[in-house]
Amino acid sequence: MLELGAGSGPGAPVAAARGSIRDRVESAVREALLTGRFVPGRAVTLRGLASELGVSPMPVREAVRSLSAGHALEVRPNGRIQVPTMTxxxxxxxxxxxxxxxxxxxxxxxxxxxxxxxxxxxxxxxxxxxxxxxxxxxxxxxxxxxxxxxxxxxxxxxxxxxxxxxxxxxxxxxxxxxxxxxxxxxxxxxxxxxxxxxxxxxxxxxxxxxxxxxxxxxxxxxx
Amino acid sequence: MLELGAGSGPGAPVAAARGSIRDRVESAVREALLTGRFVPGRAVTLRGLASELGVSPMPVREAVRSLSAGHALEVRPNGRIQVPTMTxxxxxxxxxxxxxxxxxxxxxxxxxxxxxxxxxxxxxxxxxxxxxxxxxxxxxxxxxxxxxxxxxxxxxxxxxxxxxxxxxxxxxxxxxxxxxxxxxxxxxxxxxxxxxxxxxxxxxxxxxxxxxxxxxxxxxxxx
DNA sequence: ACGGCGAAATTGTGATCACATAGCCTGTGC
DNA sequence: GCACAGGCTATGTGATCACAATTTCGCCGT
The missing domain is CATH 1.20.120.530 (GntR ligand-binding domain-like)
Known part of the structure; x- marks a missing residue:
C-alpha cells in the first residue's frame, strides 16, 4: 500500500523522495495523506508504518513527529497516533x-x-x-x-x-x-x-x- | 542556561512544561527562541541540548525535528541544526x-x-x-x-x-x-x-x- | 609565520533493547 | 447470555550502541 523511493505513480510525485530514510518516510506519508489514502480516524502506528515501508521504527518516529507538529497527524492523549478527524x-x-x-x-x-x-x-x-x-x-x-x-x-x-x-x-x-x-x-x-x-x-x-x-x-x- | 520543568522565570511561562520529556524539551527550546536566548545562526546540537537539559539525546531529536518542521529551526544540507538566519x-x-x-x-x-x-x-x-x-x-x-x-x-x-x-x-x-x-x-x-x-x-x-x-x-x- | 595535511573529536542517523501503559481478547462466574 | 476480571499483546517512550560523514584542531613542512 505504501512504498518508498521513486514511487512516482501515474503522475508527478507530490513530494520528493530523495534523501535520508526519514525524509522518504515523511514524503510517503505526505503523499498518502494528500491523495486520501489515509482516511480520518485511521490509526497510524510506528511499527506498523515501519514494517509496511521496510524500515526500522526510528525514522518513522521522526517523520511522524514532524507531521504531527503541523497537525497533519494527531497525537491522542494516550499517545496513539491517528489521522485527524475533522470538525x-x-x-x-x-x-x-x-x-x-x-x-x-x-x-x-x-x-x-x-x-x-x-x-x-x-x-x-x-x-x-x-x-x-x-x-x-x-x-x-x-x-x-x-x-x-x-x-x-x-x-x-x-x-x-x-x-x-x-x-x-x-x-x-x-x-x-x-x-x-x-x-x-x-x-x-x-x-x-x-x-x-x-x-x-x-x-x-x-x-x-x-x-x-x-x-x-x-x-x-x-x- | 536552559532548564526543564516549571521554570517559570519572572513571568508567565510561554509554553506549558508538563508531559513527556520530549514535550518539556520542546517547550524549553520554544521559550528560548521566543525570548531571543537563541540567536540566529547559533548551532544547536542534539547531544549539546541533551546534556544541557540533563536528558538523553533521544527526546531532543524528536523535539528538534518537530520544531524544524515549522522552520523554527533549520536543518542545513549537511544535517547540522541551527537557529535560522533571516533574509x-x-x-x-x-x-x-x-x-x-x-x-x-x-x-x-x-x-x-x-x-x-x-x-x-x-x-x-x-x-x-x-x-x-x-x-x-x-x-x-x-x-x-x-x-x-x-x-x-x-x-x-x-x-x-x-x-x-x-x-x-x-x-x-x-x-x-x-x-x-x-x-x-x-x-x-x-x-x-x-x-x-x-x-x-x-x-x-x-x-x-x-x-x-x-x-x-x-x-x-x-x- | 603561514598553509596544508592528517588524526581525533563531534554530530546526525539508524537500529535495537527495555519498559510502562493502554487496548484487547479470552475465559470465567453469575 | 452477559458482565467482569485476568492476562496477553500492541504501542509509544526513552536509552544506548554503532557508524559514516563532517568538522576541527594540532602538527609538520616550507
Whole structure:
C-alpha cells in the first residue's frame, strides 16, 4: 500500500523522495495523506508504518513527529497516533486560512511568469478533468494538488508556501471522504480561468480564480 | 542556561512544561527562541541540548525535528541544526503572513469576551512598558508574546493559532538581534488601543490595533 | 609565520533493547 | 447470555550502541 523511493505513480510525485530514510518516510506519508489514502480516524502506528515501508521504527518516529507538529497527524492523549478527524469548526478555519493565504500566494506567483508554465498547467488541468469524469478520487486529488502547487511554487515563497502545504495536509484526508460520499462529478473548479490568467499575465485575475476555486470547494461541503 | 520543568522565570511561562520529556524539551527550546536566548545562526546540537537539559539525546531529536518542521529551526544540507538566519525576503513574507493572520485572530477573539480579560491584558502591557524602559529585551519579548497570545488564545482557534505560533518562532530570534542593535526604547506599540478595544468589546478596533502594532514593528526594521 | 595535511573529536542517523501503559481478547462466574 | 476480571499483546517512550560523514584542531613542512 505504501512504498518508498521513486514511487512516482501515474503522475508527478507530490513530494520528493530523495534523501535520508526519514525524509522518504515523511514524503510517503505526505503523499498518502494528500491523495486520501489515509482516511480520518485511521490509526497510524510506528511499527506498523515501519514494517509496511521496510524500515526500522526510528525514522518513522521522526517523520511522524514532524507531521504531527503541523497537525497533519494527531497525537491522542494516550499517545496513539491517528489521522485527524475533522470538525465543523476546524474545517471552517482551514477554509478561512486558505482564502487568506492562497490567493496571496497566487498573486505573488504572477511576479515570476518564467516559473509559470501555462501549457503545463493546462495539461495538468486536463488530467484533473479526466479523473473527475473517471471518478477516481485519488488521481483527482493528486493532479488537483499538482495544479495548485505548480502555481504556488512559482511564488518562490519560503514562508507562506509551507503554511499552505500544512493546510492541505490537514484537510485532504477529509476531502477524500467527501468525494467518496458525493462523488467528484459535481466538482466545478475554476482552473480554466486560472490558466487564462496565467496566459494573460494577469495577477489580479489569477488571485480571483484561485479564490473562486477555494470558495467553490467550500460550497460542495455545505451539502 | 536552559532548564526543564516549571521554570517559570519572572513571568508567565510561554509554553506549558508538563508531559513527556520530549514535550518539556520542546517547550524549553520554544521559550528560548521566543525570548531571543537563541540567536540566529547559533548551532544547536542534539547531544549539546541533551546534556544541557540533563536528558538523553533521544527526546531532543524528536523535539528538534518537530520544531524544524515549522522552520523554527533549520536543518542545513549537511544535517547540522541551527537557529535560522533571516533574509530580507523571508522577513517580508513573515510580516505579510502576520498581517493576514493575526488581525483575523484578534477579530475572532472578540467573539469570546469571557476569555478576554482586559485587566490581565492591561497588567501584561504594564510589564511590557516596564521592560521597555528597563531595556531588558528578553523580558520584553516574553511579555509582548504573552500580551499578543492572551488575545489570540481567546479566539479558540485550532488552525490559525498554531500557524501564528510558528511565525513567531521564526522571527523572534531575529527580533532579539534587532533589539540588541537599536534598543527597545524606540518601540511604540499599540497595546493601549488594543486594551481599550477589548474593554469596548469592539472587534473592529481590536483588529485594527493588532494590525497597527504589527505595522509598527515593521517600521522599526526599516532602520 | 603561514598553509596544508592528517588524526581525533563531534554530530546526525539508524537500529535495537527495555519498559510502562493502554487496548484487547479470552475465559470465567453469575 | 452477559458482565467482569485476568492476562496477553500492541504501542509509544526513552536509552544506548554503532557508524559514516563532517568538522576541527594540532602538527609538520616550507
Amino acid at each position: 465543523e469548526e476546524r474545517l471552517a478555519e482551514i477554509l478561512k486560512a486558505r482564502l487568506l493565504l492562497e490567493p496571496e500566494l497566487a498573486e505573488m506567483a504572477a511576479s515570476y511568469p518564467a516559473d509559470l508554465d501555462a501549457d503545463a498547467l493546462a495539461a495538468l488541468d486536463d488530467r484533473v478533468d479526466e479523473s473527475l469524469i473517471g471518478g477516481d478520487a485519488e488521481t483527482y486529488m493528486r493532479y488537483n494538488h499538482a495544479f495548485h502547487f505548480h502555481i504556488y511554487r512559482a511564488s518562490r515563497s519560503e514562508v507562506l508556501l509551507p503554511l499552505v502545504e500544512n493546510l492541505w495536509l490537514q484537510f485532504a484526508p477529509f476531502m477524500r471522504t467527501v468525494y467518496g460520499r458525493v462523488g467528484t462529478a459535481a466538482l466545478d473548479d475554476h482552473h480554466k480561468e486560472a490558466v487564462q490568467a496565467v496566459r494573460d499575465r494577469d495577477a489580479g485575475a489569477l488571485r480571483s480564480a484561485v479564490a473562486a476555486d477555494i470558495r467553490c470547494g467550500m460550497e460542495l461541503l455545505d451539502r | 530580507e525576503e523571508r522577513l517580508a513574507e513573515i510580516l505579510k503572513a502576520r498581517l493576514l493572520l493575526e488581525p483575523e485572530l484578534a477579530e475572532m477573539a472578540a467573539s469570546y469576551p469571557a476569555d478576554l480579560d482586559a485587566d490581565a491584558l492591561a497588567a501584561l502591557d504594564d510589564r511590557v512598558d516596564e521592560s521597555l524602559i528597563g531595556g531588558d529585551a528578553e523580558t520584553y519579548m516574553r511579555y509582548n508574546h504573552a500580551f499578543h497570545f492572551h488575545i489570540y488564545r481567546a479566539s479558540r482557534s485550532e488552525v490559525l493559532l498554531p500557524l501564528v505560533e510558528n511565525l513567531w518562532l521564526q522571527f523572534a530570534p531575529f527580533m532579539r538581534t534587532v533589539y540588541g542593535r537599536v534598543g527597545t526604547a524606540a518601540l511604540d506599540d499599540h497595546h493601549k488601543e488594543a486594551v481599550q478595544a477589548v474593554r469596548d468589546r469592539d472587534a473592529g478596533a481590536l483588529r485594527s490595533a493588532v494590525a497597527a502594532d504589527i505595522r509598527c514593528g515593521m517600521e522599526l526594521l526599516d532602520r
